[in-house]
Structures are given as C-alpha cells and as structure tokens.
Amino acid sequence: MAVQPSHQFEACCGIGSSGGFHLRKVGKLPSGADSFVSSCCSEKSKSARDAERDFSKRSQIRRYYSQALKRSAASPSCCAGDTPSFVPSLGCVFSLSKKAGIKEGDVVADFGSGAGHDAFEAAGLVGDYGKVVGIDFTPEMIEAATNTARERGYGNVEFRLGDLEGVPLPDNFADVVISNCVINLTSDKKKVFSEAFRVLRPGGRIVDADEIAAKELPRSLQNDADMWCKCVGGALTERQYVKALRGAGFVDVKTTIYGSQTIQWRDREIVIKSGIIEGVKPPPEA
Numbered sequence: 001m002a003v004q005p006s007h008q009f010e011a012c013c014g015i016g017s018s019g020g021f022h023l024r025k026v027g028k029l030p031s032g033a034d035s036f037v038s039s040c041c042s043e044k045s046k047s048a049r050d051a052e053r054d055f056s057k058r059s060q061i062r063r064y065y066s067q068a069l070k071r072s073a074a075s076p077s078c079c080a081g082d083t084p085s086f087v088p089s090l091g092c093v094f095s096l097s098k099k100a101g102i103k104e105g106d107v108v109a110d111f112g113s114g115a116g117h118d119a120f121e122a123a124g125l126v127g128d129y130g131k132v133v134g135i136d137f138t139p140e141m142i143e144a145a146t147n148t149a150r151e152r153g154y155g156n157v158e159f160r161l162g163d164l165e166g167v168p169l170p171d172n173f174a175d176v177v178i179s180n181c182v183i184n185l186t187s188d189k190k191k192v193f194s195e196a197f198r199v200l201r202p203g204g205r206i207v208d209a210d211e212i213a214a215k216e217l218p219r220s221l222q223n224d225a226d227m228w229c230k231c232v233g234g235a236l237t238e239r240q241y242v243k244a245l246r247g248a249g250f251v252d253v254k255t256t257i258y259g260s261q262t263i264q265w266r267d268r269e270i271v272i273k274s275g276i277i278e279g280v281k282p283p284p285e286a
C-alpha cells in the first residue's frame with residue numbers, strides 16, 4: 001500500500017495487515033505533525049476549547065473514513081480468504097463475530113460498523129431469526145454497507161447513521177455489542193461504554209476489539225490528528241479499558257491479546273497491542 005508523505009505508518013484502519021498485526025513501522029514522524037489544536041486561544045474557557053477540539057477531531061475522523069473505502073479499493077484487501085471477503089475489514093481483529101461467539105437468533109449491534117465486514121459475518125451467524133444493526137457516523141460507510149446488504153440480499157442486517165456517544169437504539173435491545181477498532185477513535189469512551197451497557201439486555205455482552213497501548217501514550221501522540229485517525233492516538237492501556245468497562249457497570253471483564261507492534265514516535269518506541277476487551281451486563285437477580 002502506498003504511504004502518503006504525511007502518513008508515516010498505517011494502522012488497522014489503513015488496511016493491508018493480516019492476522020491481527022496492524023501497525024507497520026515505516027519511519028519517524030516529523031515534529032510538529034498535524035495537531036487537533038492549533039493555538040491556545042487564551043480568551044476561551046477550557047470547556048469551549050474542549051468542545052472545539054472535540055468537534056475538530058470528529059470532523060477529521062469522518063473525513064478520514066469517508067476516504068477509507070477509496071483507499072481500500074486501491075489496495076488489495078487484507079481479508080482475502082477471510083469471511084466475508086466481499087467487504088474490506090478496517091478492524092483490529094479478524095473474524096470478530098466468530099470470536100465473539102455470536103449464535104443463531106442473537107440480536108447484534110455493531111458499533112462503528114464501517115463497510116459492514118463484521119456485521120455481515122454476524123448476519124450469517126444469527127440467521128433468519130436474529131438481527132444485526134450497524135451504527136456508524138460516516139455517511140459514506142452507511143451508504144456503502146446498505147448498498148452491499150441490498151445487492152447481496154441480506155434481510156437481517158441494517159445500517160444506521162449515528163454517533164456512539166448517543167446510539168440510535170432503544171434500551172435492552174441487543175444480546176451482543178461488537179465493535180472492531182472504533183472505540184479508540186472516540187473522545188468520550190466512558191459515554192460510549194455506558195451506551196453499550198444501555199442498549200444491551202441484562203446478561204448481554206460487549207466484545208470490543210481495539211488497539212491497546214502497552215503504556216500510557218505521550219501527550220504529543222494523543223494530540224496528533226493523523227495518529228488518532230489511524231487508531232493509535234486514542235488507544236487506552238489495558239488497565240484503562242478494563243476500568244472504563246467496569247465503571248460502566250460491566251462484570252466478568254477480561255482481555256485477550258492477539259498481536260503487538262512497536263512503532264517509532266519521535267525519539268520513543270511505542271508498543272501497541274491489538275486485542276479484545278469484553279464484559280457482561282449483569283443478568284437479573286435470580
């Protein structure tokens with residue numbers, strides 16, 4: 001895959017990895033790389049600056065992913081031979097729906113469904129009595145996934161435009177929430193996990209495949225727009241993900257690591273793992 005000059009390495013989101021390894025080290029990022037905040041804006045309050053930064057981050061992420069399908073069409077899919085090979089995967093972990101233990105009749109919500117790779121895999125597993133709903137905030141992704149569902153005759157999957165910080169699904173809707181390489185991109189992870197908790201029925205599970213920082217990331221990396229869009233800048237540590245899930249109310253929280261890569265950030269080596277963090281919404285008291 002061609003690497004643009006300002007894109008010093010590709011993440012899962014850039015497509016072109018295999019077997020759960022996503023970050024390809026190709027060089028050192030220049031200092032002063034593109035950042036979410038350009039000036040200190042001394043007259044603005046902290047909350048106004050935070051809102052501005054958040055808006056800018058979302059716009060950049062949307063722009064990045066509105067172009068992602070074109071980039072994936074220009075390079076061979078990472079997932080050839082995997083299921084379903086007709087849709088590119090931009091995820092951190094392959095065959096997430098199978099790994100998530102989705103079964104016939106399940107209702108599944110896919111948070112950040114992209115072009116629908118995991119949603120279509122889930123649709124094959126839940127069958128005619130189950131249902132899959134993909135949520136994504138990039139209109140181009142929703143359009144592409146909806147067209148694929150129609151062209152391929154999937155009657156048990158639909159895609160809705162929406163933000164994970166306010167998911168357009170009712171309470172107690174799903175048996176399983178899956179998400180593949182998305183929650184690292186969000187600004188308010190606490191809110192996203194509490195939305196997952198809300199839409200799950202009691203006893204339901206969240207299975208989040210994500211990038212996981214081995215150590216807390218340097219502030220400069222967290223503030224870099226390009227690195228955030230590529231699923232690195234917003235990655236939490238394993239301990240932080242576990243804490244966030246427990247904080248949202250999940251129990252039986254556990255993690256499974258599938259791969260790890262070392263990247264160069266300025267003068268530091270940064271280890272990023274990919275894995276699954278999962279938890280259960282407590283079932284009703286017997």
Ligand SMILES: C[S@@+](CC[C@H](N)C(=O)[O-])C[C@H]1O[C@@H](n2cnc3c(N)ncnc32)[C@H](O)[C@@H]1O
Pocket residue numbers: 012013061062065088089090091092111112113114115116117118135136137138141162163164165179180181182185186231
């Ligand atoms: C790395 S891609 C992964 C797509 C898909 N899960 C896959 O594995 O192919 C990240 C996706 O998350 C979506 N996304 C990022 N932040 C989001 C948010 N706050 N709400 C909804 N979708 C979001 C992007 O539009 C993009 O389609």
